Amino acid sequence: MDTPINHSDYEQLAAGYVLGALEPDDEHVFQQHLGGCPQCEASVRELEEVVGELAYAAPPADPPATLWASIRREVRPERRRTQPRPRRGVAPLLARLAAAAAIVAVAALSVWNLNLRDQNASYRNQVAALEQAARLLNEPNTSRIALQGSATGAQATVVASSPQDRGVLIVENLPPLQRGRVYELWGIPERGRGQPQKALVFIPLRRQGVQTHEFEVPIQPGTVFAITEEPGPVGSDAPTTKPILAGEPQTV
Amino acid sequence: MRGKAYRGLEDGQLVQLVAEKDDGALEALYERYGKVAYSLARRILTDELLAQDVVQEVFLSLWRNARRFDAGRGTVATYLLSMTHHRAVDVVRREENLRRRRTSDEVLEFKADPAPGVEAEAEAAERRAEVRAALGQLPPAQREALALAYFGGYTQREVASLVGVPLGTVKTRMAAGMRKLKEALQEAGREEQQPWTRQ
Numbered sequence: 001m002d003t004p005i006n007h008s009d010y011e012q013l014a015a016g017y018v019l020g021a022l023e024p025d026d027e028h029v030f031q032q033h034l035g036g037c038p039q040c041e042a043s044v045r046e047l048e049e050v051v052g053e054l055a056y057a058a059p060p061a062d063p064p065a066t067l068w069a070s071i072r073r074e075v076r077p078e079r080r081r082t083q084p085r086p087r088r089g090v091a092p093l094l095a096r097l098a099a100a101a102a103i104v105a106v107a108a109l110s111v112w113n114l115n116l117r118d119q120n121a122s123y124r125n126q127v128a129a130l131e132q133a134a135r136l137l138n139e140p141n142t143s144r145i146a147l148q149g150s151a152t153g154a155q156a157t158v159v160a161s162s163p164q165d166r167g168v169l170i171v172e173n174l175p176p177l178q179r180g181r182v183y184e185l186w187g188i189p190e191r192g193r194g195q196p197q198k199a200l201v202f203i204p205l206r207r208q209g210v211q212t213h214e215f216e217v218p219i220q221p222g223t224v225f226a227i228t229e230e231p232g233p234v235g236s237d238a239p240t241t242k243p244i245l246a247g248e249p250q251t252v
Numbered sequence: 253m254r255g256k257a258y259r260g261l262e263d264g265q266l267v268q269l270v271a272e273k274d275d276g277a278l279e280a281l282y283e284r285y286g287k288v289a290y291s292l293a294r295r296i297l298t299d300e301l302l303a304q305d306v307v308q309e310v311f312l313s314l315w316r317n318a319r320r321f322d323a324g325r326g327t328v329a330t331y332l333l334s335m336t337h338h339r340a341v342d343v344v345r346r347e348e349n350l351r352r353r354r355t356s357d358e359v360l361e362f363k364a365d366p367a368p369g370v371e372a373e374a375e376a377a378e379r380r381a382e383v384r385a386a387l388g389q390l391p392p393a394q395r396e397a398l399a400l401a402y403f404g405g406y407t408q409r410e411v412a413s414l415v416g417v418p419l420g421t422v423k424t425r426m427a428a429g430m431r432k433l434k435e436a437l438q439e440a441g442r443e444e445q446q447p448w449t450r451q
Contacts, residue, residue, distance in 0.1 A: 012423050015430035018334075020341045021401040021408050045326055050434050052326075052333035054402055055292040056376065056383040063290035067304050068282055071311050075275045152271075153316050175317040179338050244320075 010040055018047040020179055031180050031231045035240055101137070129212035133159045133168035143249035145225050151175050151244045158185075158225045160249065166216045167199075174204040174227075175244070182232035185225060186239060187217040191248065192224040199225070201235035224248050263328040271318035278315055285329060286311070288376055289336040295403055296340040302347070306339045337402070344405040386436035394429030397422050 013030040016022040022030065034040050136142045136159050147156040153173040160167035169185055177183070185200040199217035226243035230236040258266065258280035269277035289310060293303035310332055314321070321331065387395055393415075400411045408426065412419045 012427040015427040016401070016408050016423060018430070019398070019401045019426065020338055021406065021411070021426065023407055023409050026408075046434055047430055048326055048334045049330045050430055050437060051337055051402075052330035053379070053383055053437055054387075054398075054433070055288050055333040055336065056380040057387055058288070058291040058295035058403070060287065060376075060380070061291045061294050063286055063304065063307065064300075067290065067307060068279065068286065070304075071282065071308050072275060072279070074308070074312055075273075075278060075315050150320065151317070152319050173316065175320060176313050176335075 007039075010037065011043065014040055014043045014047055017180070018044055018051050027180060028233060031233075035231045035236070126212050129168050129214045132166075132214050133170065133212065136161045136164075136166075136168065143221075145247040145249045147225060147227060147245035147247040149227075149243060149245035154245060156227060156245050156247075158247070160187075160219050160223070160225070162219045162221060162223075165219050166214065167219065169200060169202075169213045169215060170210060171202075171204075171213075171227075172210045176204060177229065180232050182230055182235050183227050184230045184235040184239070185213075185215060185227050186243075187219055188224045188226060189218070189220050189222065191222040192226075192246075196226070196239055198235065198237065201230070201232075203232070221249065264323055267314070267318050267321050267323075267328050270315060271321070273315075275315075278311065281314070281328065281332070282311055285332045289332055292333065292336050293340045296337070296344055296405060297347075299347075302343055303340070306336060306343060309339060310335050341405040382437065382440040386433050386440065389436055390429050390432055394425045394432070397425040398429045398433075401426060 010030060010033050013022060013026055017027065017030050017034075030040075034044065137144075139161060141162050143158075143160045143162070145158040145160060147158065151174060154171075154175065155173060156169065156171040158167055158169055174183060182201050182203050184198065185202070186196040187199050188194055188196045197217050200213050200215040202211070202213055204211065224246060226239070226246035228239040228241045228243050230240060258276055261269075261277075261280070263281065263284070266277040266281050270281070286307065289307045290303055293306040294300060297303050297306070313335065314328075314332065321328070326334075387398075390398070396415065397411055400406045400414060401408070406414065408422045409419055411426075412422045415422070
């Protein structure tokens with residue numbers, strides 16, 4: 001659409017937005033506006049409720065009993081696995097290297113497995129990112145940063161090369177996002193006190209699996225990495241939400 | 253805690269238990285919303301297996317992210333059902349052939365409910381009646397635009413092309429229709445508060 005000239009244009013877009021019916025350019029315009037407009041945010045929240053309630057207009061259909069059974073099958077093992085994690089930070093060098101290698105190996109296997117099924121560009125990018133991660137791990141002055149935070153089950157590791165100002169993000173089980181939101185990776189210099197630098201914008205996988213992304217960002221020895229949720233599709237120039245995962249470097 | 257004990261709990265309390273990895277609480281939420289979520293996904297996708305995938309994904313998402321659930325941003329019902337809608341629409345767009353099989357008349361069809369039966373679904377049946385009454389109050393052109401987007405997964409431009417009106421008209425119809433629905437449903441909600449659909 002043409003650039004909206006007054007606020008009622010945005011109000012009108014809110015309905016299409018919650019229905020997921022906007023054209024990409026309208027969606028982009030609305031998302032850009034939404035982050036800074038409490039009125040439209042409130043309107044979206046109210047209309048999301050209508051979207052939820054409209055579900056009751058669908059003709060009722062009983063789900064098969066196997067549906068709950070398969071959900072339960074997925075959640076039961078997780079319930080048993082919820083134990084406190086051991087403290088990290090004093091692991092010997094070899095153990096950390098082994099852990100990094102294991103992550104890369106698991107990621108490589110899963111990407112290889114996916115590649116057997118579908119040779120599309122996104123998987124080729126994943127393989128390129130994995131190769132890059134392996135290359136960086138083989139070089140001096142490479143840090144491996146485990147990102148930690150509040151998102152249950154989410155795991156993320158950054159392999160970062162300070163001399164090259166580039167790295168690879170390996171990420172798994174990030175919470176799914178609402179439509180139009182993205183995750184953004186930041187490099188924050190001076191142990192998190194400096195100005196955050198945009199490293200990467202991405203959306204999580206729909207299915208379970210490891211995602212890998214290459215990025216370029218200025219990296220000093222004290223650069224902290226953090227992931228925040230931001231308005232899509234291009235993310236923000238500075239973080240607008242609290243990080244869901246963050247971590248400081250430890251040289252491997 | 254087992255079985256019936258969960259039934260007396262509100263949605264918000266159940267989500268707190270789900271955050272503590274209590275799968276009984278997740279099952280209680282599934283009993284409340286699994287059927288309506290599945291019905292919606294099936295309506296949009298017209299495919300039972302894809303609909304099951306979507307519902308499974310939605311409940312697993314709640315299981316994994318219950319700790320981050322923010323009641324200030326909406327109810328659990330809204331979270332589960334609006335996410336079901338988003339996911340199902342994403343899938344229907346990916347599976348274009350599903351949509352080609354359906355005419356806009358099929359999308360728009362609102363069948364009368366079968367007899368609600370003795371199931372523990374009286375609340376859901378009432379909710380259904382309210383939502384359908386609210387839809388019934390809309391001018392037909394607004395209802396048509398909303399139904400094509402909501403159940404058909406069509407974008408505003410596609411709706412404009414299907415209906416044969418300018419894009420701007422579709423935007424106006426959807427905005428007006430959603431506003432009226434919101435008012436009608438709020439009115440219905442005020443008349444009859446249901447303990448577990450409102451936190």
